[in-house]
Amino acid sequence: MTGICDGRVVMVTGAGRGLGRAHALAFAAEGAKVVVNDLGVGPDGAGGSSGPARQVVDEIRAAGGEAVAHSGDIATTEGAASLVRAALETYGRLDTLVNNAGFLRDRMLVNLDEDDWDAVMRVHVKGHFLPLKHAAAHWRSEAKAGRPAAARVINTTSGAGLLGSVGQGNYAAAKAGIIGLTLVASAELGPYGVQVNAIAPAARTRMTEETFAGLSALPEDVSPLVVWLGSDGSTGVTGRVFEAEAGRITVMEGWRPGPTADKGARWTPSGAGEAALKLLTEAERPQPVYGVR
Known part of the structure; x- marks a missing residue:
């Protein structure tokens, strides 16, 4: 196979199903050698099986591509290190990392257990x-x-991390953290020739079919942008966050300074309040949190 990723070695985490599977197949179709990582857990992180990763490898090989399965837990030091070793020992190089693994433990905040918080933070933030x-x-x-x-590194955030999502406080916080990690990594790793970007995908997968029942976009609709970001063609693009849904691609502009008041001295509480209210009349209204009616 030849294509825009011909000869590149790509690692995709959480690649046994959904978005990760679509990314792995799309990279292979463009000539990449793919390390397919997946623990084979359920939508809530329970269980585990090497079957999903092996099935995707079989699909890639059946289509004439090259791939190897990895079933380690990338939210552990040994699991993450062994993922990199799998690429280097099998193919002798590493070019692209797609951080995609994740699961949900949705609850309203007052019902959200500490274990549900920790589990989601672990797989999303630590797993990136x-x-x-x-x-x-x-x-x-x-x-x-x-x-x-x-x-190239492509991290996976979410609209929940950009805008918030009712019933997903843990997931939204984790996905917002991934944006911060992306920006820092882009700045720190640039001198070594590494570009780091993030995508906020919208597609119908096991994770989204209950929370966003009306979502009809396919995982395969997101993968072309991910493949391009993981290729030589994206040279010069780093520190960016993209939304991707079906045929729509949006560059998210993130936090930036808006209206400002500078007194040149310490405010009184009432004075600070008056200034803040005036500034709010001049500022753009925030986008609504997902799930707010």
């Missing part, structure tokens, strides 16, 4: 941080040895 850390260590080592990479 650790593969990124170990991949980045490899790319930094290569750059210091005089072999700078043209590396």
Whole structure:
């Protein structure tokens, strides 16, 4: 297979089903060698099986591509390190990391258990941080040895992380954290030839079919943007967040300074309040939180 990722080695986490599977197949169709990571857990993170990852590898190989399965837990140091080793030991290089693994434990805040909070933070935030850390260590080592990479990282955030989502306080907080991680990683890793971006996909998967029952966009609709971001063609694009749904791509502009008042001295509480209210009349209204009627 040849294409815009011909010869690149790509790791995709959570690639046994849904968005990750679509990304893995799309990368392979564009010539990439793919490391397919998946724990094979349920939508809430329970259970586990190596079957889903192996099935995607079989699909890629049946279509003439190259792939290897990895069933380690990338939210652990050893699991993340072994993912990077799988790429290097199998294919001798690493070019792109797609952080996609995740699951849901949806509850309204007053019903949200600490375990549900910790589990979602672990798989989304830690599950992004650790593969990124170990991949980045490899790319930094290569750059210091005089072999700078043209590396790419695509993180997965969500509209919930951008705007909030009722009943998903843990998930929204985790996905917002991934945006912060993306911005920092883009700045820190740029000198080593690494570009880091994030996508906020909207597609019908196991994770979204109950929360967003009317969503009809397919995971395969998101993958073309992910593949391009993971290719040499995206040179110069870093530190960005994209929304992707069906045929729509949006560059999200994020937090930036709006109306400002500067007294040049300390405010009184009432004075600060008056100034804040005036500034709010000049500011754009925020987008509504998902689920607010």
